[in-house]
Amino acid sequence: MSVSREEVLRIAQLAELDVQEQALADLVAQMSRIIDYVAQLSAVPANGSVKPVVPGPDAIRFRTDEVTPSQLAFGPEEFAPDFKEGFFVVPKLGQFE
Amino acid sequence: MSDAKAVADRLVKAKRLNALLTPPKDLRKSLNAQAAAARPTGVLYGMPVAVKDNICTLEFTTTCGSRILEGYRSPYEATAVAKLKAAGALIAGKTNCDEFAMGSSTEHSAYGRVLHPLDKARVPGGSSGGSAALVAAGAVPAALGSETGGSVRQPASFCGVVGIKPTYGRVSRYGLVAFGSSLDQIGVFGRSVHDAARVLSVISGRDPRDSTCEDRDSLRLPTVPESLQGFVIGLPREYFPPELDPAVRRACDRAIRLMKELGAAVREVSLPHTPYAVPTYYVIAPAEASSNLARYDGVRYGPRFNGAVDLRGLYRSTRGQGFGPEVRRRILVGTYVLSAGYYDAYYKRAQQMRALIAQDFRNAFDRGVDLLFTPTVPSPAFKAGEKLGDPIAMYMSDIFTVTANLAGLPAMSLPIGRIKGLPIGGQLIGQAFLEDEMIEAAYALERVVPETDEA
Numbered sequence: 001m002s003v004s005r006e007e008v009l010r011i012a013q014l015a016e017l018d019v020q021e022q023a024l025a026d027l028v029a030q031m032s033r034i035i036d037y038v039a040q041l042s043a044v045p046a047n048g049s050v051k052p053v054v055p056g057p058d059a060i061r062f063r064t065d066e067v068t069p070s071q072l073a074f075g076p077e078e079f080a081p082d083f084k085e086g087f088f089v090v091p092k093l094g095q096f097e
Numbered sequence: 098m099s100d101a102k103a104v105a106d107r108l109v110k111a112k113r114l115n116a117l118l119t120p121p122k123d124l125r126k127s128l129n130a131q132a133a134a135a136r137p138t139g140v141l142y143g144m145p146v147a148v149k150d151n152i153c154t155l156e157f158t159t160t161c162g163s164r165i166l167e168g169y170r171s172p173y174e175a176t177a178v179a180k181l182k183a184a185g186a187l188i189a190g191k192t193n194c195d196e197f198a199m200g201s202s203t204e205h206s207a208y209g210r211v212l213h214p215l216d217k218a219r220v221p222g223g224s225s226g227g228s229a230a231l232v233a234a235g236a237v238p239a240a241l242g243s244e245t246g247g248s249v250r251q252p253a254s255f256c257g258v259v260g261i262k263p264t265y266g267r268v269s270r271y272g273l274v275a276f277g278s279s280l281d282q283i284g285v286f287g288r289s290v291h292d293a294a295r296v297l298s299v300i301s302g303r304d305p306r307d308s309t310c311e312d313r314d315s316l317r318l319p320t321v322p323e324s325l326q327g328f329v330i331g332l333p334r335e336y337f338p339p340e341l342d343p344a345v346r347r348a349c350d351r352a353i354r355l356m357k358e359l360g361a362a363v364r365e366v367s368l369p370h371t372p373y374a375v376p377t378y379y380v381i382a383p384a385e386a387s388s389n390l391a392r393y394d395g396v397r398y399g400p401r402f403n404g405a406v407d408l409r410g411l412y413r414s415t416r417g418q419g420f421g422p423e424v425r426r427r428i429l430v431g432t433y434v435l436s437a438g439y440y441d442a443y444y445k446r447a448q449q450m451r452a453l454i455a456q457d458f459r460n461a462f463d464r465g466v467d468l469l470f471t472p473t474v475p476s477p478a479f480k481a482g483e484k485l486g487d488p489i490a491m492y493m494s495d496i497f498t499v500t501a502n503l504a505g506l507p508a509m510s511l512p513i514g515r516i517k518g519l520p521i522g523g524q525l526i527g528q529a530f531l532e533d534e535m536i537e538a539a540y541a542l543e544r545v546v547p548e549t550d551e552a
Contacts, residue, residue, distance in 0.1 A: 015432040018417025038376040055265040055505035056309035072172040
């Protein structure tokens with residue numbers, strides 16, 4: 001296995017993902033397989049002179065510096081779980097039901 | 098003007114495919130309201146267009162096939178959707194897809210797999226499998242999908258419809274839920290080249306809300322040509338390997354012969370870095386996904402799963418429970434290749450390879466080739482479950498499509514034959530922003546390919 005159990009757990013922490021204990025063995029095997037597969041890229045000699053590709057317009061277009069009105073069809077009072085007096089209300093951590 | 102009831106009836110009739118996520122009641126209600134409000138002067142007046150569920154609409158929820166966005170209503174709509182409505186089209190519900198567009202079979206949806214319209218034991222391809230299946234079943238004449246590595250062309254090939262991925266920057270990504278931002282583009286499905294092309298023409302063009310969208314007018318549709326005289330079609334030898342499915346090869350050979358008969362000059366070319374395209378893609382796309390999907394944390398987006406005692410616990414439980422296995426796997430791979438110590442070996446190397454793949458295409462086009470012709474997928478639609486156990490086998494289904502995404506080029510799939518009733522797709526890859534040439538060649542080929550015959 002090119003990726004160890006400990007590495008998967010560390011990466012999961014970095015990615016802020018809970019990994020269930022019973023799913024771990026399969027995940028280690030699959031990640032190892034994927035990483036082994038993409039590792040063939042390192043077999044190709046590195047060429048420092050290759051410029052990376054950035055698709056899209058060649059230059060960033062600047063916009064005029066002005067306030068544009070919000071185009072939302074409905075406001076946060078509708079899409080937020082809780083919204084009071086202009087603020088998003090979030091539950092106090094440690095007090096979850 | 099097709100009436101709203103007939104449109105809804107056709108979609109509800111295709112219910113067994115599990116291709117549409119919008120409940121029939123909501124669909125009927127919205128279609129009635131939309132039909133009453135549609136602009137009769139629009140070029141797509143009355144045309145129902147189904148929309149993949151990772152494209153924001155005001156009419157319906159946008160879940161991306163994920164549990165983490167169950168019931169999510171976007172407070173704004175995608176530019177592509179707004180343009181469709183302005184042209185008089187009816188937004189005909191949201192289509193099932195692989196979760197966050199990650200997959201090649203539409204088996205990775207939290208809302209169940211989509212069935213292939215011609216064989217329910219098989220997959221319709223993915224990730225835009227719902228859109229492809231609905232068009233193939235005749236429920237809608239056209240649908241929107243999205244592409245990061247072939248998610249329009251591959252299901253178009255499997256289902257026997259036309260699928261176009263435009264040049265990166267041709268269509269605004271505003272309102273398309275981000276997966277791999279340097280690769281993502283909205284694409285279109287149509288029953289015919291013309292249906293797909295006219296929808297693409299409507300949704301294309303500049304948009305101040307997306308800085309990666311080119312400052313260009315919308316695409317002008319070419320006329321149907323009498324011949325392919327003057328066209329030079331390149332056949333990249335790396336796309337016709339010895340292990341290619343023999344039926345796919347026969348269908349391609351016939352399409353090539355037909356293009357020659359129409360007057361096209363055909364020559365073999367080489368895109369030598371093609372074998373590295375899939376590993377390159379499966380470094381870059383997960384890397385971008387791991388950062389794009391950071392927003393689904395239970396605070397900014399997503400339900401707050403109970404039981405957390407601190408903020409990181411909240412993030413972890415929300416994401417751990419809200420994402421399906423393929424999305425979790427890709428986030429982990431993306432985080433891995435971007436992490437300290439691995440960045441140079443994987444991510445940087447993949448960026449360099451991407452540049453070489455793009456250079457391969459430029460070299461071919463610089464040598465006088467106008468378009469490239471290849472198979473879209475190495476095989477016809479595979480059976481459900483067949484590739485679920487092995488992520489690499491699933492990824493290989495994109496081997497002929499990911500290159501156009503990596504290079505940002507326009508590409509399309511159109512039906513070129515069948516084997517035992519299952520459709521086979523041929524792919525045309527064009528030069529950046531020359532979709533009109535690509536569509537012109539597709540028009541010509543479509544007219545002569547006997548679509549229903551065995552290849």
